[in-house]
Amino acid sequence: MTKNLNDFFDHLEAHNFQNETDQQIVKKLLEAEENWPVSIDTVSQFLELLEKEIGGVINERSLEELLKKYNQNLTKYAWNAESIPYVLDIFKLTEEATLNEICSRLFNKKDN
Numbered sequence: 001m002t003k004n005l006n007d008f009f010d011h012l013e014a015h016n017f018q019n020e021t022d023q024q025i026v027k028k029l030l031e032a033e034e035n036w037p038v039s040i041d042t043v044s045q046f047l048e049l050l051e052k053e054i055g056g057v058i059n060e061r062s063l064e065e066l067l068k069k070y071n072q073n074l075t076k077y078a079w080n081a082e083s084i085p086y087v088l089d090i091f092k093l094t095e096e097a098t099l100n101e102i103c104s105r106l107f108n109k110k111d112n
Helices: 005-013 020-035 043-054 060-071 074-091 099-111
Strands: none
Touching (some): 020 074, 020 099, 043 099, 074 099
């Protein structure tokens, strides 16, 4: 999965997602990426960064734990702490258990 984040933005602007929920998920993903402290070019890159920070699978619980870590040192992790709530919001919009599952589903819709 190497989808360029600009492609997601273009699809979002063109209202190419079939339902409002998917549009909201993509908006949240883009907002999270925009608030991350380093530049990110692809969704895969963002997922890899999060997996490295978490040390495993990106799910709601692991993100909540990561946010707690960031909130303990906002001087160092302010941008990261700003980004994670957007990703957490995604889990309120879907039944899927991991961020990888969510992104894979969105990519499959756009690639077909």
